[in-house]
Amino acid sequence: xxxxxxxxxxxxxxxxxxxxxxxxxxxxxxxxxxxxxxxxxxxxxxxxxxxxxxxxxxxxxxxxxxxxxxxxxxxxxxxxxxxxxxxxxxxxxxxxxxxxxxxxxxxxxxxxxxxx
Amino acid sequence: xxxxxxxxxxxxxxxxxxxxxxxxxxxxxxxxxxxxxxxxxxxxxxxxxxxxxxxxxxxxxxxxxxxxxxxxxxxxxxxxxxxxxxxxxxxxxxxxxxxxxxxxxxxxxxxxxxxxxxxxxxxxxxxxxxxxxxxxxxxxxxxxxxxxxxxxxxxxxxxxxxxxxxxxxxxxxxxxxxxxxxxxxxxxxxxxxxxxxxxxxxxxxxxxxxxx
Numbered sequence: 001x002x003x004x005x006x007x008x009x010x011x012x013x014x015x016x017x018x019x020x021x022x023x024x025x026x027x028x029x030x031x032x033x034x035x036x037x038x039x040x041x042x043x044x045x046x047x048x049x050x051x052x053x054x055x056x057x058x059x060x061x062x063x064x065x066x067x068x069x070x071x072x073x074x075x076x077x078x079x080x081x082x083x084x085x086x087x088x089x090x091x092x093x094x095x096x097x098x099x100x101x102x103x104x105x106x107x108x109x110x111x112x113x114x115x116x
Numbered sequence: 117x118x119x120x121x122x123x124x125x126x127x128x129x130x131x132x133x134x135x136x137x138x139x140x141x142x143x144x145x146x147x148x149x150x151x152x153x154x155x156x157x158x159x160x161x162x163x164x165x166x167x168x169x170x171x172x173x174x175x176x177x178x179x180x181x182x183x184x185x186x187x188x189x190x191x192x193x194x195x196x197x198x199x200x201x202x203x204x205x206x207x208x209x210x211x212x213x214x215x216x217x218x219x220x221x222x223x224x225x226x227x228x229x230x231x232x233x234x235x236x237x238x239x240x241x242x243x244x245x246x247x248x249x250x251x252x253x254x255x256x257x258x259x260x261x262x263x264x265x266x267x268x269x270x271x272x273x274x275x276x277x278x279x280x281x282x283x284x285x286x287x288x289x290x291x292x293x294x295x296x297x298x299x300x301x302x303x304x305x306x307x308x309x310x311x312x313x314x315x316x317x318x319x320x321x322x323x324x325x326x327x328x
Contacts, residue, residue, distance in 0.1 A: 003126040003142045006306055010131055054129035077135040 004052040011053055012075045020045050020095045021088030021108050024059060026072060027080040038080055041070055044108065047094040048074075060098065062106075067099065087111040118325035119202040120145045120216055121168035122307070124231070126317050130298055130308055140298055140308040143321060146217040147305060151191045151199060155208035162208035166216060167196025168320070198320050218300050218307055221325065225297045230322040231314035236286035245280045290314035294326060 018024060025042045043061030046069065050056055055074040060067060072079060088108035098106065122145035130140040152165035167188075171177050177185060177195035188195045191212050221227070241247040241263040250260050263282075267275045292313055299308040313321060 003128045006125075006142055006301070006304070007128050007130065007308075010129075052128065053131075073129065073131075073137050075129075075131065076137065077131055 007053045010075055012079075014081070015074055016082055016084050018045060018048070018057075018082070018084050018087075020047055020093055021090035021111075022084055023086035023088065023108075025083040025085055026059060026070075027082070029078050029080050042085065043068075043070075044088070044095075044098065046096065046098060118220060119164075119166070119204070120218065120220065120323045121148050121166060121198060121200055122146070122321045122323055123169070124313060124315055124317055124319045124321055125306075127312065132298060138298060138310050139312070140310055141313045143307050143309055143313070143323070144305055145221075145307050145323060148216040149191075149193045149196070150210055150212055150214045150216070151188065151193055151196065153208060153210050153212055154201075161203060162205070163201050163203040164207045164210050165199055165201045167193065167199050169197040171195040171197055200320070200322055202322070202324065204324070218302055218305055221297055221300060221307065221323075223297055223300055226294050226326040227297060227309070228291055228293050228324050228326055229295060229309065229313050230289060230291040230324075231319055233286050233288050233290045233314045234316050235284075238283060239285040240282045241280060244282065244285045247280070 022045045023042065024045055025040050028039045028041060030037050030039050041059060041061070043059040046058040046060050048055070048057045053075055056071055057074060058069055058071045060069045062068070086108075087110060089111040090108060098108075122143040125142045125144055127139060127141050130138050132138055146168070148166040148168045150164050151167045154161060154163040154165070156162055171180055172194040177188065180188070180195040185195065193213055236243070240261050242249060242261045247263060250256050250262065250264070252260065263280070266279055266281070292311070295313075296310045297307055298310050300306070315321065
């Protein structure tokens with residue numbers, strides 16, 4: 001028996017397909033005491049890592065001039081939904097070079113429609 | 117019955133009820149059968165011997181040698197690939213042939229798991245015992261991962277027994293204590309155990325419930 005098939009029900013089917021260079025809105029469920037609210041973390045995907053239930057991705061954004069990166073488990077129940085805002089055109093699967101970019105050079109060309 | 121044998125299938129991620137992500141080892145545990153019961157009167161200690169992974173194929177036991185086939189015949193069970201003994205109080209009262217499966221365990225139970233660690237081969241003192249590396253500069257030559265001095269001088273004129281040196285590492289019996297069961301799938305005999313466990317995939321693990 002394979003470990004991935006045994007845990008398959010934990011894989012969330014509603015997650016959209018995306019890859020490095022895309023701009024995402026990640027809707028996070030934040031629990032404060034008994035209250036639950038939704039917070040949006042939007043930024044550029046730096047990398048998508050792993051397979052199966054343990055798949056994760058890293059999103060980078062600039063918050064008040066400071067670079068912030070968050071690593072999310074793709075199948076985490078704390079993620080309400082993921083919206084793919086922009087499809088980026090990049091050549092690398094993991095765009096670590098993006099961390100060194102500021103201002104004008106920190107732009108990613110949009111992918112042509114139908115050519116993901 | 118708070119003991120069982122299992123086979124390590126591998127590791128995965130698991131989201132708990134609160135949504136937290138845990139590393140889990142997935143183990144196929146049981147069904148096992150009690151093959152022999154040892155009692156204080158007869159054997160001077162009490163224990164049960166349980167068998168795991170049936171060797172029965174089409175109503176026939178396959179690849180079992182004569183001494184073992186007699187052992188299984190006496191118990192009235194099918195032949196098993198693995199036999200392991202568990203010692204615990206009250207074991208002598210168990211009946212031969214009792215079936216053991218994961219239903220004896222509950223989610224949230226704390227268990228001890230014993231297995232054979234992965235073999236590492238012949239290793240030096242740095243990896244095997246965690247000894248420090250020697251300096252790379254200040255005139256060090258010929259020796260960078262050596263053990264250093266291994267003893268004194270005229271007395272005792274020999275090396276103490278048990279001195280930590282290079283040698284075979286791994287393939288040891290290792291027990292991981294107090295680990296939690298996060299999930300049980302009874303119909304598939306599968307348990308999810310939090311954290312890592314000793315040994316390679318398909319290794320045999322002895323699992324026992326922690327005493328309260």
